Amino acid sequence: MTTKHVLELAVCTVTDKEAALAARGKAMQAVSRYPGFVSWRAVTACETADLLADLVEWQTLEAAREAGKRVMTDPDFAPYMAAIGSVQLMQHFLTERQI
Template sequence: MTTPCFEIIVYKVAGTTTADLERTRAQNRVKSFPGFLSWTPFSGIETDVDRVDLVAWATLEDAQAAARRVGHDPEFAAFRHTVRNIETMGHYIAGATVPPAAISASGVELGRFRLKEGVREEDMRAAYTTMVSSHLRCQAGWCAQHLIKLKDGVFVDLALAENPQYAEEICSSWHGNADCEAFLALIEPISMEFGTILETSAGNA
């Protein structure tokens, strides 16, 4: 596996609330780009308009191609509009082994459930897709969501977050959200557990 390329961007934003919303939307779009590994956003403590983004890519070429799209594609126009000025942007490789949490999810939520009597699987899946796309993927720290069907009619909701704390916070955000409540109305929960990814193995890309 090649050494990841880390892109570090330091910049200031024009308005914090809108900027953070558009950054989250940009993150969700970039996740589908070739070579994307992770995007860790930072906000200033001393100065609330300061922002730093640490984005990991499989190669420098992937990072550069993504930068061109973010800089020119219309779908990122709203995000670009929130950036007051870019102070520095560069690409780096780590001089030592990078902890897995820096380039991948480490928090896990695993929920098992069955369908309520009379509920069709296709209706549950439609509600699940709406819940993930409209709410869960917009939460801070969210990385991925998987719906799994086991042989005994049990389903598993597997959520991956940047760390265990984010995993629990994202789960808590279900309460009171209309899309989440619509999904929950279709299922009979069996169990829910939280955990931490300790090791990850993968084949070469």
């Protein structure tokens, strides 16, 4: 069964991986309480030491967009934002098929 939830994919490089990983844990806890939050899968690249990706699932695109605004002023998210050197990709997706 395919859900109509929205997947948000953020891929970024970090300036201090250890600090970013610690900060990401706090950010995940904060975002998990946002309206429309479903899940967050945090991954690190195998071949590129400073590359992280976050796959966050939202009930709706509107919930994802509202969360995007909210993280900009959320003090629990600020340390993670500070650890990000550059954003390679930040996009919302709908699942077409899944097996």
